[in-house]
Amino acid sequence: MNVQASGVRALIFDVFGTVVDWHGSVAREVRGLAKAKGLRVNAVKFAKAWRAGYRPAMDRVLRGEAPFEKIDIIHRAILEDVLKQFKVATLTEEEKAHLNLVWHRLKPWPDTVRGLKRLKSKFVIATLSNGNTSLLVNMAKHGGLPWDCVFSSDTFKLFKPDPGMYLGAAGMLDVKPEEVMMVAAHKADLRAAAKCGLKTAFVKRPLEHGRSGTPDLASEPEFTVNAESFLDLADQLGC
Amino acid sequence: MNVQASGVRALIFDVFGTVVDWHGSVAREVRGLAKAKGLRVNAVKFAKAWRAGYRPAMDRVLRGEAPFEKIDIIHRAILEDVLKQFKVATLTEEEKAHLNLVWHRLKPWPDTVRGLKRLKSKFVIATLSNGNTSLLVNMAKHGGLPWDCVFSSDTFKLFKPDPGMYLGAAGMLDVKPEEVMMVAAHKADLRAAAKCGLKTAFVKRPLEHGRSGTPDLASEPEFTVNAESFLDLADQLGC
Secondary structure, eight states: OOOOGGTTEEEEEOTTTTTHHHHHHHHHHHHHHHHTTTTOOHHHHHHHHHHHHHHHHHHHHHHTTTTTOHHHHHHHHHHHHHHHTOOOOOOOOOHHHHHHHHGGGGOTTTHHHHHHHHHHSEEEEEEEEEOOOOHHHHHHHHHOOOOSSSEHHHHHHTTTTTTHHHHHHHTTTTTOOGGEEEEEEEEHHHHHHHHTTOEEEEEOOTTTTTTTOOOOOOOOOTTSEEEESSHHHHHHTTT | OOGGGTTTEEEEOOOBTTTTHHHHHHHHHHHHHHHHTOOOOHHHHHHHHHHHHHHHHHEEEETTSOOOOOOHHHHHHHHHHHHHTTTOOOOOOHHHHHHHHHGGGEEEEHHHHHHHHHHTTTSSSEEEEEEEHHHHHHHHHHHHHOOEEEEEEHHTOOOTEEEEHHHHHHHHTTOOGEEEEEEESOOHHHHHHHHHTOEEEOOOOTTTTTTTTOOOOOOTSSSSSSESSSHHHHHHOOO
């Protein structure tokens, strides 16, 4: 048991990339659709382009330049741009609506469900995602994710890294910030949580951007825990 | 399968009395505490008096006469009054704080967990309770309640029967009101949900107020389903 993690009562999880494999899941569905429709599309580049529009859209909301919208709406607007960029003009409205919900069907990493079950035996486990509630609930049913609670951008009408997300989750769980550990594969998310007084667990996801990706996987002493997987995290937290 | 229930995608549940036995759970803990401390207290009357303060306190908030507070805070204020009423003056602060959290430890009815598991196989199942999030999350961990999602008064900063509760849950799940079924042992809750366009399931809980209680258990044709238990509800909904 990591002694710095003593006193932690709840773990809150980043979802896209940390809990589920957005890159592989989106690329796989785009590849399948392209084959079915006879489209020439690089599915890996398509997935990356779709994801790349996400952070700028949330930042516009956080800067007050756009009203709060659910990620489903933001994903759809980016999808329209990406379809133009990839010169795909033959999808029906129904096909586009279905494709947009691929983010509700993202697949867990191989260690995710077993790890979460172990962590749940000792801690409250909850999402803290920029995804919307229905997306997270559908994803959990689809992938067997055993959350105690789902916190999302539409719970707080904010996006990470706004402090209201981290402190909002602690407040709704009635625990102190230092009793909550943020779990993420992204250092910026953890640093924003640490500024609010939360503990942090960095979980390495080398394949988040596919085989050609080069994510920053270096352990950092500033984080309470650095872990290779959710199973390693469970080991380090004594579950 | 009840044909009137076709199209339902999510079930949202009243909790106190419908999912868990508040009367028996509170009376049992009060009885244990009275024995340990040598107090002469009628535990059944104590439980009823505590519960009786709950609706008036929420109504003051809904009328704008008091600010929104979590039920934990409201329960504690009522507890202080009830302790005076029952002439109990010897509890320590720690004992009072622990007793107040009995509402986090309420026991499920015998059919609850099996019924919820069956219903979860076909529907999104979520709470829609005037309890606060931490109370509902702790109760679920304590009793093994397999919610997909927890909606509470502090999700919406409102209490039932405010329409914002019923429509707020539908909105966060991204389903139409008629795709949601409110499940409750209380007719007023169901009638408020029906006014918002939700479908309704009345579940009879003859022991909600203990053996001496006389709750209204009559089936009503106005409700989409009338059920004897969560297992009967699962049968009627084809789970």
